[in-house]
Each structure stands twice: as structure tokens, then as C-alpha cells.
Amino acid sequence: MAPSTAPTAPPPAQAGRASRDLVWLVIGLFFIWGGVTSLNDVLIPKLKGLYALSYTEVMLTQFAFFMGYFIFSLPAGTLIARIGYMRGIVVGLAIMAAGAALFWPSSRAGVYGYYLVALFIIAGGITVLQVAANPLISQLGDERTASSRLTFAQAFNSLGTTIWPYIGANLILGTAAATDPATLHGAALDQFRARESHIVANVYVGIALVLVLLALIFAVRRNAIRADTPDAVGFGAILGLLGRRRIAFGVAALFAYVGAEVSIGSMLVNYLQLPSVLALDPVAAGQRLSLYWGGAMIGRFIGAALLRRVEPGRMLILFSAANVVLIATSMASTGPVAGWALIAVGLFNSIMFPTVFALALEGLDNRAAEGAALLCMAIVGGAIVPLATGRMADATSLGAALVIPLICYVVIAAFGYFEPSRKPAGD
Numbered sequence: 001m002a003p004s005t006a007p008t009a010p011p012p013a014q015a016g017r018a019s020r021d022l023v024w025l026v027i028g029l030f031f032i033w034g035g036v037t038s039l040n041d042v043l044i045p046k047l048k049g050l051y052a053l054s055y056t057e058v059m060l061t062q063f064a065f066f067m068g069y070f071i072f073s074l075p076a077g078t079l080i081a082r083i084g085y086m087r088g089i090v091v092g093l094a095i096m097a098a099g100a101a102l103f104w105p106s107s108r109a110g111v112y113g114y115y116l117v118a119l120f121i122i123a124g125g126i127t128v129l130q131v132a133a134n135p136l137i138s139q140l141g142d143e144r145t146a147s148s149r150l151t152f153a154q155a156f157n158s159l160g161t162t163i164w165p166y167i168g169a170n171l172i173l174g175t176a177a178a179t180d181p182a183t184l185h186g187a188a189l190d191q192f193r194a195r196e197s198h199i200v201a202n203v204y205v206g207i208a209l210v211l212v213l214l215a216l217i218f219a220v221r222r223n224a225i226r227a228d229t230p231d232a233v234g235f236g237a238i239l240g241l242l243g244r245r246r247i248a249f250g251v252a253a254l255f256a257y258v259g260a261e262v263s264i265g266s267m268l269v270n271y272l273q274l275p276s277v278l279a280l281d282p283v284a285a286g287q288r289l290s291l292y293w294g295g296a297m298i299g300r301f302i303g304a305a306l307l308r309r310v311e312p313g314r315m316l317i318l319f320s321a322a323n324v325v326l327i328a329t330s331m332a333s334t335g336p337v338a339g340w341a342l343i344a345v346g347l348f349n350s351i352m353f354p355t356v357f358a359l360a361l362e363g364l365d366n367r368a369a370e371g372a373a374l375l376c377m378a379i380v381g382g383a384i385v386p387l388a389t390g391r392m393a394d395a396t397s398l399g400a401a402l403v404i405p406l407i408c409y410v411v412i413a414a415f416g417y418f419e420p421s422r423k424p425a426g427d
Contacts, residue, residue, distance in 0.1 A: 023140050025221065026133050029089065030153045032214065033126045035160030036096070036207060038293055040065055040119070041265045042168040042286055046200065048270075050193050051112045055267075055398075059390035062262055064116035066382030068123025069130075074235050076131040077373025085369075086222045088132035093215035096125030100211065103204035107197035110190075118204075125211075130376045134357055135368040150354040152304040158297030158350065162290050169286025171203055238370045246419050247371055250360025253415035254378040257352045259385025260323075260405035260412075264345055266386050268292055271342065271398050278339040288339075292346035299350025312355045316416030319348040320409045327406040331399050338399070352412060359419055381408075 040061055048058040080088035099121030106114035137153045242248045272278045272285040280288065299319075306315065323345050330341040357375055364371045385404060393401040 022221070023137065025218070026089075026137050026140075027153045027156045028214075029093075029129055029133050030137075030157035031160040032211070033096075033129055033160070034157035035164030036100075036122065037065075037126065038161035038165050038265070038289075039168045039172075039203075040262075041269065041289055042165055042172050043115075043200070044266050045269045045282055045286070046172050046196070047112060047115065050196055053112070055270075055390040055393045056387065059266065059386045060116060061119060062266055062386040063383040065119040065123045066258070066262065066380050066384075066386075068120045069127045070377050070380035070383070071120075072124040072127040073131065073373045073377035073379075074238055076128045076376065077238050077370055078235065079128065080132050080369055084222075085132045085136045086218060088128055090215050090218045090222060092125045092128030092132065093211050093218065094125070095128060096122050097208045097211035097215065099123075099125060100204045100208035103201045107194075107201035110193055110197060127376050127379075130379070131369065131372050134375075135361065135372045139368070149304075150358050151300050151307055151351055154354040155297055155300030155304060155350075158293060158300050161293035162297045165293060166287055166290040168203070169283055169289065172200055173282050173286050238373050241364075241367065241370055241374055246362065247360050247364070247374060249415050249419050250356055251374055251378040253356045253412050254353070254360070254375050255381035256385075256408035256411040257349075257356060257381070258379045259381030260408035261349050261352075262382035263386045263389040263405045263408075264342060264402075265289065265292060267389065267393065267398055267401070268342065272339050274398065276334045276338070276399075278336065288343060292343045295344060295346030295348075296350045299347045300354070303351035303355075307351065307355070311421055312351075312359055313416040313420030315351055316355050316359075317413045319351055320413035320416065322348040323409045324406055324413075327402050327409070331402050331406075342402070356412070356415060359415075359421060362421060 044058050044061055047053060047061060048055075076088070076092075079091065083091070099118050102118035102121060103115070106118050133153075134150065137150055140149070242251070268289050269282065269285040272280045272288055273282065278285070278288075303315070326341045326345050326348070330338045333341065357372075360375055361368050361371045385408065389401045389404045392404060
């Protein structure tokens, strides 16, 4: 008989340290993809000005990005079932790096549509990371505290969405703050677009280099965990999970959540510039965007502790109701009340994604990767809801268009009410 080639299990203390190191590496991914995703909110006012786009047209930025989740989710689920979580992470980082690098030729071409292709590819990479990392972080510890652990990881996602827009506002928006492209024509407009496009490209090429480095780190650690590969499945088996009410309702709730969060984040910079709201300049408005995402970060650190003691569905209802009140207040008000009420929505967004994700996956066990693929498909809400919000803003006003994300939070509250956790919270 040939000798066994199975790796020898490490001593318990060593295994514990390896597990903790892996948890922090995966948490770092949440930080990275959160930051990259939030830069879309800085790109939107930039591209709107550069290419004289309507709100509907510029929301194609989010449409292209979040359609990537819809297109790539099922292939990502089957890929990870074949190669495992860790190798899936390497593939996801490589795809993200390729998309970010495409910003360089896109800037040289000066065509809006090329940016949409690059964003679509970046989103494909993030989708692979999401399908791999969310169930992986849920499984790296006690099942009873999966919601808490995933919320803690999502807090670092929010740390990325807090820091990156502030930096991006200065790097991407700051250079053009004193120039109105609507006043330029001919060669002067072409030169302005080329200069500003190259600034955007430089930022994304830098991101591509960081992603390549991370991919190499995970490639070295690709065998860090045992039983890394879920059962292989086909598209039909994954879609069959929609026959379970909990996962189907979870898909609807996540669609609504991402759609609402992205719609508000995408319109917030322009909303805060309105004379009837805060009348800020583009850079100052972009910096306030960090407060919206920063609220989510603070809420997730607090929520990670609360979810160990409070039933997740109940928290989902309370936080969704708070956002309904805040959006209604912003719609009915002007000045600082309108602006700060909408910024405060970020605080109550905090626990929604990880809580919906964990509740929807509850009881799936070895089919968690399949469920995660379906939930990542639901992130297409970030493509469809902002586009509908942008169209309504063009037809009415930015303030009136807030009714669309308000309805989304009602759907999330319903999920929390009808699909509470079946497990008690635990320490």
C-alpha cells in the first residue's frame, strides 16, 4: 500500500494560531473590497462632470458594477466548489487586479463605456471573494456566533468604505474642484478630460498592484485549512435552493438592502451639494460621504457585540424602521436636518448585510457556498435600484427619489419579522 500523503495535523496551539491568522487575513479582504466598492460613489460625480451625464446615465456606473455580481455569482459558486475557498480567493483577487489595471487604457481612450467594462470586471473579482469569504468566515468558529463574527468582519468592510471615499475625494475630485467642465469647449475640454482621467487611472493602477500582492500572499497560504473544498454542484442545484422560503426571502432582502445602500451612497455627494440641503462643494460633499460609511463601521462594531445577546431578526426590524424614519425626515426637511438625516442612515445600515446573509444561510450546512452564490446574485440590487432611483431623480428631484430606498427598508424589516433565527444567541 502506498504511504498516506495527507498532511499531519498541527498541534492544537499551532492550529489555533493558524486559524486566527487566517481569520485576520480574510477580514483584510473585507476591508479591501469595501474600499474599492465605495470608490464608485466618488467616481459618479467625477464621471458625471467629465462626460456631461444625466443621473440615469451616470448610474450606469453602479449598474455595470453590480451586474457583475449577478453574472459571476453562479459561476463563482461552482468554481469554489471545485477549487476551494482559499484558491477561490486567489482567483478573485487576480480578476479584481485585472479590472483595476484596465482603468489605464480606459483613461487613454476617453470613452465612458470603457470604464463600465473595467468596473464590471472588478465586480466579478469581488463576487468570487464574496462567495468564498462570507461562508469561510462564518465557519471559522462557533456556529452560534456566526452572525456576530460575520458582522465583525463586515465592520472592517465598513472601515474600508469609510477611509477610501475620504482619500478618493481628495485624489479624484480635488484636482477638478475649481474647474467646471461645462465652461470648457473643444481642445480645452479634451485636455481637461485627459488630465482628470489619468488621475483616476493612476489611483486604480495603484489598487491593482496592491491586489496582486494580496493574491500572492493567499497563494502561499492556499493549503492553510483542511476540508477547504465544498461539494461540487451545478447551476441547477444552486438555483434549486430558491425553493426554500428562508433563502428566497433572504435573496429578496439582500437585493433590497444593497439597492438602498448603494442608491443613497451614489446620490449623497450630489444631494449634499444642493442649495436646499448643505450647499457643499464637491470635495467637502465627498468627504461627508465618509461619514455615511463611517456610521456603518461604528454600527457594525457595536452590532457585533449586540448580536451575541439580541435575536438578529429583532435587530433587523429595529434598524430598518430607524432608516425608514430617517429617510422620511430627510424628504420632508431642508438644510442640515435633511443632509444629516440621510448621512445617519449609514449607522443603521450597519448590521443589515451580515445579518441577512447569516440568517439566510442558517441551516444550509455543507450547502452554504451554494447559498452564498445566490445571495451574491442578489447584490444585483445595487445595479437595478440605483438606476431606478436615478431615473426618478431625473423625472422629479433627488429628494423625491428617496422613496425608492425607503420601500427597500420595509422589505428588509419584513424579512427580519418572518425569518428570525432558529438558534439562540450565544457567547
